Amino acid sequence: MTNPDISIMVCTYNRAGMLRDALRSLYDLQTAGEFTYEVLVVDNNSSDDTPAAIAAAATESTSTLRCVRETKPGVAAARNRGVREARGEWIAFFDDDQIADPNWLLELRRGASEHNSRVVGGAVHLLLPENCTRDLHPFCRMLLGESRWSETPQPYDDHINPGAGNLLVEKSVFAEVGVFNEALRRGEDTDLYRRTRAAGMAAWYLPKAIIHHMTPDLRLEDAYLHKLSRSMGEGVNDYEWNDRGPLVATAIWLAKAARAVGLYWPKLQWACVTGNHEAAVGLRCQLVLSAGHFWQGWARLRQRLSGPRTKVPTTAVASRPLA
Incomplete structure (x- = not known):
């Protein structure tokens, strides 16, 4: 042909x-x-x-x-x-x-x-x-x-x-x-x-x-979903730092941490109390993503404050994770 x-x-x-x-x-x-x-x-x-x-x-x-x-x-x-x-x-x-x-x-x-x-x-x-x-x-x-x-x-x-x-x-x-x-x-x-x-x-x-x-x-298990969530959170944070700059990225980082504590955590508690299992699974994943985003941002911020001696690896560009 x-x-x-x-x-x-x-x-x-x-x-x-x-x-x-x-x-x-x-x-x-x-x-x-x-x-x-x-x-x-x-x-x-x-x-x-x-x-x-x-x-x-x-x-x-x-x-x-x-x-x-x-x-x-x-x-x-x-x-x-x-x-x-x-x-x-x-x-x-x-x-x-x-x-x-x-x-x-x-x-x-x-x-x-x-x-x-x-x-x-x-x-x-x-x-x-x-x-x-x-x-x-x-x-x-x-x-x-x-x-x-x-x-x-x-x-x-x-x-x-x-x-x-x-x-x-x-x-x-x-x-x-x-x-x-x-x-x-x-x-x-x-x-x-x-x-x-x-x-x-x-x-x-x-x-x-x-x-x-x-x-x-296997892909429906909590451990697998949490792994995807954390990786995506890290990738989103990397994109924000690389594409939007440290000041904007830090502001977004703080806002998303506040959203996790003030919104996702209370909603998770309510889902657990009311027995809404699937909502609880989704909210836990959102919290795991937020944790990945937070700790990657924290590492970036520490690098920024301490100078070039500490290098934070770039994990990804923000994207849907490959499942």
Whole structure:
């Protein structure tokens, strides 16, 4: 086949089981004859049976499926390798723990054309275990990766940004704004979006371009949710210091600490008294996020007061955590 119109990039690391289902959902996507696509898997040096899963998928798929191996650790490095290897004029980013709706890619490509946009993203719905009857708190759903911002297409803005699990980008964009920042442990997709926005590129959210995020029981446990919450709090604080400066960041830091003590803590106590379990879980996560934000801000402030002798590592750019 000649070079495809779109390269679907799937970066993966030690998730062979989930990867099999993710790739199966990409075998026969709807195109309405409007474009061609390939699936490019970037194996980020997995140590499980990921290579065997990819090889099996390559024999099963009706579309072109190929693999490259990136030994440098980190999702940003894997994505950058995929950008270099992609043969399509457009790159669709897709994660190894997702299931694509059959019309997912068609909706992204049509939306890009309709809105004359070089960057578009879609909706992320949670795929909960079959036996799950929980009515998850909205904050927990956000932590687990859900993004259902609107029922109609709308441009992204400073507060709502696309994630790299459901994103279509014209490949030429990377030549203009640069590739993913490999110095960031997470939030590299938000960092890229901010650079495209600064370059005057309007990005659009398309609610009908749907992927389903696999959410096994392990990810519903409190310990997992708290880990995501703390990491996100640290990342938000880093963004505030790096992007808004020490004075504004310190003011925000104090305000958010006061909100945690004056709002989240009393609401948590009330949820516990009234037996509202899911509200209590969500509020505890908000408090854990606030704690991560507070202690990262405290470390930043100490660094500021003590001079350059103490270095505080940047954990992330503020973003939805990868669940």
